[in-house]
Amino acid sequence: MKISRWLALAGLAALPGMAMAADIDGSALSVLWGVPFAGLLLSIALMPLLAPSFWHHHFGKVAAAWGLAFLAPFAVTFGAPAAGISLVHALVAEYIPFVILLTALYTVSGGIYIRGNLHGSPGLNTAILAIGAVLASFMGTTGASMLLIRPLIRANDNRKHVAHVVVFFIFIVSNAGGSLTPLGDPPLFLGFLKGVDFFWTVRQIFPETLFLVGALLAIFYALDSWFYHRREELLPADPTPDSRAIGFDGKVNFALLGVVVGLVLVSGFWKSPLSWTIAGAEVGLPGLVRDVGLIVVALVSFKLTPAQVHADNQFGWGPMQEVAKLFAGIFLTIIPVIAMLKAGVNGPFGAVVSAVTRPDGSPDPAMYFWATGALSSFLDNAPTYLVFFNTAGGDPAVLMTTLAPTLAAISAGAVFMGANTYIGNAPNMMVKAIAEDRGVQMPSFFGYMLWSGGILVPLFVVMTLIWFR
Numbered sequence: 001m002k003i004s005r006w007l008a009l010a011g012l013a014a015l016p017g018m019a020m021a022a023d024i025d026g027s028a029l030s031v032l033w034g035v036p037f038a039g040l041l042l043s044i045a046l047m048p049l050l051a052p053s054f055w056h057h058h059f060g061k062v063a064a065a066w067g068l069a070f071l072a073p074f075a076v077t078f079g080a081p082a083a084g085i086s087l088v089h090a091l092v093a094e095y096i097p098f099v100i101l102l103t104a105l106y107t108v109s110g111g112i113y114i115r116g117n118l119h120g121s122p123g124l125n126t127a128i129l130a131i132g133a134v135l136a137s138f139m140g141t142t143g144a145s146m147l148l149i150r151p152l153i154r155a156n157d158n159r160k161h162v163a164h165v166v167v168f169f170i171f172i173v174s175n176a177g178g179s180l181t182p183l184g185d186p187p188l189f190l191g192f193l194k195g196v197d198f199f200w201t202v203r204q205i206f207p208e209t210l211f212l213v214g215a216l217l218a219i220f221y222a223l224d225s226w227f228y229h230r231r232e233e234l235l236p237a238d239p240t241p242d243s244r245a246i247g248f249d250g251k252v253n254f255a256l257l258g259v260v261v262g263l264v265l266v267s268g269f270w271k272s273p274l275s276w277t278i279a280g281a282e283v284g285l286p287g288l289v290r291d292v293g294l295i296v297v298a299l300v301s302f303k304l305t306p307a308q309v310h311a312d313n314q315f316g317w318g319p320m321q322e323v324a325k326l327f328a329g330i331f332l333t334i335i336p337v338i339a340m341l342k343a344g345v346n347g348p349f350g351a352v353v354s355a356v357t358r359p360d361g362s363p364d365p366a367m368y369f370w371a372t373g374a375l376s377s378f379l380d381n382a383p384t385y386l387v388f389f390n391t392a393g394g395d396p397a398v399l400m401t402t403l404a405p406t407l408a409a410i411s412a413g414a415v416f417m418g419a420n421t422y423i424g425n426a427p428n429m430m431v432k433a434i435a436e437d438r439g440v441q442m443p444s445f446f447g448y449m450l451w452s453g454g455i456l457v458p459l460f461v462v463m464t465l466i467w468f469r
Contacts, residue, residue, distance in 0.1 A: 024086065026343035033336035036070035040329050045378055045423050049445060059322060063329030070333045086335050092278050095331040097193055097291055098186065099324050102142065104260050104294040109143030110315040111253040111305035116246035120156035122224040125165055126217055128152050129172045133213045136177030137184040138261060145174045145427040153438050161227045163442055166435045167451050168220040172213055174427035175419035179209045183264060187385030187414040194389065195396030198268040204408040208467055212416060215459055250309040256301050263293040319430055330383050341390045353391055363392055365468040369409035373417030377424045385414040409468045420452045
């Protein structure tokens with residue numbers, strides 16, 4: 001967590017003068033202020049492919065370097081107070097609650113181990129994917145993926161063709177299934193922090209989610225049946241013996257998962273006049289109770305979960321540390337980008353705003369769906385959601401009512417199209433790494449895109465014609 005500590009220290013250094021800081025005028029900024037943000041996202045996308053060893057050991061330093069590339073010139077140009085208040089607002093209002101929720105979900109899901117050996121038939125595999133799709137909206141795509149990917153691979157370790165099972169797992173569990181609640185996928189939680197109602201998404205894009213998940217399950221069942229009934233598909237001996245009964249270890253974490261859901265729900269419905277202002281960022285009592293409660297849940301889960309469960313799940317903090325460090329840089333460098341987008345057609349990104357706007361000035365949901373989705377495919381879908389959320393005006397009350405089709409298109413594009421590449425959503429790479437560690441020959445980066453291009457993109461076209469015209 002060195003980056004977050006560095007960010008906090010930088011904010012504290014600027015505290016004395018923050019009272020004089022003013023809001024950033026995005027129309028007065030040069031597009032060059034977006035270079036650190038673009039550079040960090042490109043680093044996340046390309047460096048794991050071009051320099052994997054360097055990235056594995058130094059991704060935190062890369063994120064810190066891009067953060068400094070924005071913060072230092074910004075402080076020199078606009079003054080330390082303006083830089084400090086922007087920094088602390090991003091930390092307190094968005095980054096810290098975001099990381100706390102992910103940590104709680106990651107810890108709780110890592111404390112549940114599905115023991116025993118299932119046998120991977122098309123029916124069973126389809127059922128596991130369907131269960132994962134439901135769990136993803138309540139455990140998060142990361143939590144559901146980490147819970148189910150290992151038992152799914154064990155269930156199919158007596159088969160020759162397994163890669164397609166993992167590919168569809170990424171499509172359904174690591175992405176599409178997390179589209180119904182703010183717990184499901186980081187972009188939706190950021191929207192929740194911005195003021196979007198907890199149940200708004202499920203009311204608005206449930207038909208789209210049902211169509212996409214249902215179509216993917218049907219396609220998977222047909223494809224898996226074709227593989228399963230081929231000659232010599234099953235190995236002579238199952239590598240995983242039927243030595244233990246099917247069941248769960250670490251059951252206490254199911255109760256703790258319920259507490260996580262309850263804390264997030266309460267923070268959304270509880271209205272309290274009590275709040276504190278920290279360097280310009282308002283911290284309300286409901287949000288503070290939620291975040292403290294989530295920290296307690298994570299600590300209790302880690303303490304009560306037997307060490308053997310963590311060992312069986314190969315639980316470690318590496319993935320969570322990577323997410324925390326990278327998103328510290330993302331939430332910092334995105335500050336000027338959001339300001340420029342808020343400036344609308346008069347800002348440096350006026351062309352982007354115009355591209356998703358109809359001639360009469362109204363937003364085009366189809367363009368928002370594809371623009372958000374295209375960037376979410378190659379960049380991270382959480383900051384991409386924020387970018388287009390602000391492009392559409394950034395007012396949750398308006399976006400949930402008058403511009404509801406636009407926010408629905410942004411939400412669907414960010415969550416659904418994160419499945420187009422391995423780098424579109426954090427769980428994608430985690431699932432790929434786990435599968436390869438267990439001997440599954442996964443498609444290459446571009447090989448995976450052939451799968452997503454041939455299966456997902458046609459479904460997205462159909463969805464556009466039905467829902468986002």
